[in-house]
Each structure stands twice: as structure tokens, then as C-alpha cells.
Amino acid sequence: MRSHVFDHGIEIDDSRIDASSETIREQLREYEDGARKTFALEIEYPEDFTGAVMRSIAAIPFGETRTYGDLATELETAPIAVGQACGRNPIPVVVPCHRVVGHDSPGGYGGGLELKRCLLEHEGIAVPEAKRR
DNA sequence: GACGGCTCTACCT
DNA sequence: AGGTAGAGCCGTC
Numbered sequence: 001m002r003s004h005v006f007d008h009g010i011e012i013d014d015s016r017i018d019a020s021s022e023t024i025r026e027q028l029r030e031y032e033d034g035a036r037k038t039f040a041l042e043i044e045y046p047e048d049f050t051g052a053v054m055r056s057i058a059a060i061p062f063g064e065t066r067t068y069g070d071l072a073t074e075l076e077t078a079p080i081a082v083g084q085a086c087g088r089n090p091i092p093v094v095v096p097c098h099r100v101v102g103h104d105s106p107g108g109y110g111g112g113l114e115l116k117r118c119l120l121e122h123e124g125i126a127v128p129e130a131k132r133r
Numbered sequence: 134g135a136c137g138g139c140t141c142t143a144c145c146t
Numbered sequence: 147a148g149g150t151a152g153a154g155c156c157g158t159c
Contacts, residue, residue, distance in 0.1 A: 049156065068140055078155040083139040088157070100139080108139030116139090 010111050013090040018042035028093060032122070037062035039094050049077070053085035060099045063123050067103045083107070093119065104131045 012028075014021045019041050030036035043058070045051040056071050068079035068086075075082065086097040087110045098119040101107040106127050109116035120127045 069142095072140085072155090078153085079140045080138065080153095081140095081155040081157090084137085084156060085139095087139050097139085102140065103142095105140080110139075113139085 010092055010115070012092065012094060016044050016091055017094065018044060024094070031093070034122075041094060043091070043094065049075075049081070050085045050088060053082050054089060054095045054097075057086065057089075057097050057100055058095050060096055063125060065099050065101050065120070065125055068100060068107070069103055071100065086110075099123075099125075101128060104128065106130055 012024060014024055017024055019027075024041060027036060027039050027041060031039065043054075045055050052075055053071065056074060057066075060066050068082045071082045072079040082100070083102075086100050087108070089095055089097045089110070092098065092109075092111055092115075096119075098109060098116040101120075106113065106116070106129070117127050
């Protein structure tokens with residue numbers, strides 16, 4: 001059951017992480033196993049706006065979800081910009097962009113909504129149903 | 134230079 | 147209460 005890792009098509013840009021691919025893979029494995037709730041990886045956040053969004057997302061605790069609007073309010077920007085930054089997120093899972101959901105929608109996921117659902121369920125988070133659209 | 138995107142809020146019916 | 151329309155920031159083609 002836990003065998004099917006997120007390797008379903010996820011490609012993490014290890015170039016953005018100051019760690020070996022093996023280390024990253026091991027951390028992911030521990031995270032999937034439920035033993036690791038947070039990643040102890042040195043992530044190189046870009047100085048761009050996207051980097052700020054990624055940082056805010058990474059600041060989300062395990063088992064908690066945040067809405068694009070909240071992040072947008074904290075960053076003083078438009079919620080759509082946050083969503084786009086998540087979609088352009090080069091390193092999923094490591095940066096819990098899947099913990100970011102819409103206000104009344106499951107949101108989306110560049111790697112596949114199915115994966116997002118799996119990750120949220122893995123953290124014991126109830127995925128909101130698409131009431132909109 | 135213009136459009137799309139993992140959205141949100143407000144008004145109208 | 148539900149649906150539709152408009153707004154608005156960032157990145158990429």
C-alpha cells in the first residue's frame with residue numbers, strides 16, 4: 001500500500017535543494033511512511049515573488065491547510081498570483097503546495113489533482129469538494 | 134504587448 | 147440560496 005510512492009510522475013528539481021538526490025528521496029520516503037512530518041532539507045528559495053510564496057507555503061504546519069486568499073493577504077497580493085506560484089512550484093511535496101487549497105474548492109495541482117488528494121488524505125486532511133464550477 | 138492561471142468577492146435573481 | 151460577472155497580480159509566449 002505504501003509502496004506506490006509519489007513517483008507517479010513527480011519530478012522534483014533537486015537543483016533547488018542543497019542535498020543529494022538520495023537524501024531527498026530518503027526524506028520523501030520517510031514522509032510517505034508517516035515518520036517524518038517536515039522535511040529537513042535546505043531549500044534554496046528564489047528571490048522572486050514565487051520564492052516568497054513558496055516560503056509561506058513551507059511555513060504551513062503538517063495537517064493544516066491554507067487558502068490562496070490567506071496567503072495572498074499575508075503577501076499583500078492577489079490570490080490568483082499565489083495559485084499560479086504554486087502551479088509554477090518547481091518542487092512539489094517538499095514545498096507542500098498541496099496543502100494550499102481554494103476557499104471553496106479543492107484547488108488544483110500541476111502534477112495531478114489525484115496526487116494532491118492522496119497527499120491531503122495522507123495528512124488526515126479532509127479535501128473540500130468542488131462546490132464551485 | 135497580450136493572455137492565461139491551482140482564485141475571490143460582490144451583485145443579481 | 148444559487149448563479150453569473152468582474153477584478154486583479156505574476157509569469158510566460
